[in-house]
Amino acid sequence: MSDLPEIAAQWGANGPVQLIAERENAVYKILRDGTPMALRLHRAGYQSEAAILSELRWMQRLEEAGFACPKPLAQTDGSLLARLADGRFVSVITWVEGTPIGEMDSAPDTDVTSHCDLYHQLGRLLAQLHNTSDGIKTDDLTRAAWDLPGLLGKSPFWGRFWDNPSLSAGEKKFMLYTQQTAHAHLKAMKGADFGLIHADALQENVFHTKTGLTLIDFDDAGFGYRGYDLGVCLSQHYAARHLNDLIAAVAEGYGALRNAPSTDEIKFFLMLRGLASCGWVIARQPKKSPVQRRYAERALHLAHQWLTTA
DSSP: OTTHHHHHGGGTOOSOOEEEEESSSEEEEEEETTEEEEEEEOOTTTSOHHHHHHHHHHHHHHHHTTOSSOOEEOOTTSOSOEEOTTSOEEEEEEOOOSEEHHHHOSSTTTOHHHHHHHHHHHHHHHHHHHHHHHTSOOTTOOOEEESHHHHHSSSOTTOOGGGOTTOOHHHHHHHHHHHHHHHHHHHTOTTOOEEEEOSOOOGGGEEEETTEEEEOOOTTOEEEEHHHHHHHHHGGGTTOTTHHHHHHHHHHHHHTTSOOOOHHHHHHHHHHHHHHHHHHGGGTSOTTOHHHHHHHHHHHHHHHHHHHHO
8 A cells, every 4th residue: 555654654664565464454564673563454344443452452461461472562652553544544563573383284184293282382372371361451451252142143243154155045054053052052151261362363373483382463352262262273174184183282282271171162162163254254255256165164064063973
């Protein structure tokens, strides 16, 4: 965008603006006296100004408490957000130098031990996130709710997954049955750990750095079931032959610092992520896109698995 260098200058940037990734938000690498920073152009209409500011404040408090995540950076006037003429918001955070863990998994099915070791570390990182979040101020934060209505209500936060356009009439009926059955199951889950969660700890959002694993991209973070974080981090491996080994590794790593959900609970939250993503893709891809069907098939697979083994 033509006005991004001018916006970046409000953070003291004095180098080129380089597009790095364009997914939900567009991420640019900017430089201040040679030091890299990450400028994020937030997607219009997804998060409110209050929600984005809450995300930044949470990250700042986490980083100050010693958790491995980026730190928000203020403009020269001390504010954390800038607003473009089209209404979109811009924020800048510290640059994380490292490798997304997905790029380290060149052949995860043939190197199961190292893959499980990595997810043991990730389980521990998520426990650290939850422990740290429980020890800092959060009552002034406005974020999405990954709760019972947000995941399985009549209008889930990421969309009515049973309305995915690639579903047949029979599949839609099955997804509605899954929604109702899972809703009753989650409602009956007494004493489930609940609080601030990342909600998107996918491979591209976990970096391996010189000091260990670092969690990035808190755009979807909110208040929800802690077990959901563990389900999300496994969702890209739902069809792996060693999925049960990965679940055990994540649970063991998490359990080293915090009471871990059971294997059955993790599998349940893994399914919920599949359902949520089936709703997420509806508004982000054309109706006839093969991506719609890919997300739907994952949700159907996970739902069949859960319903036949629960």
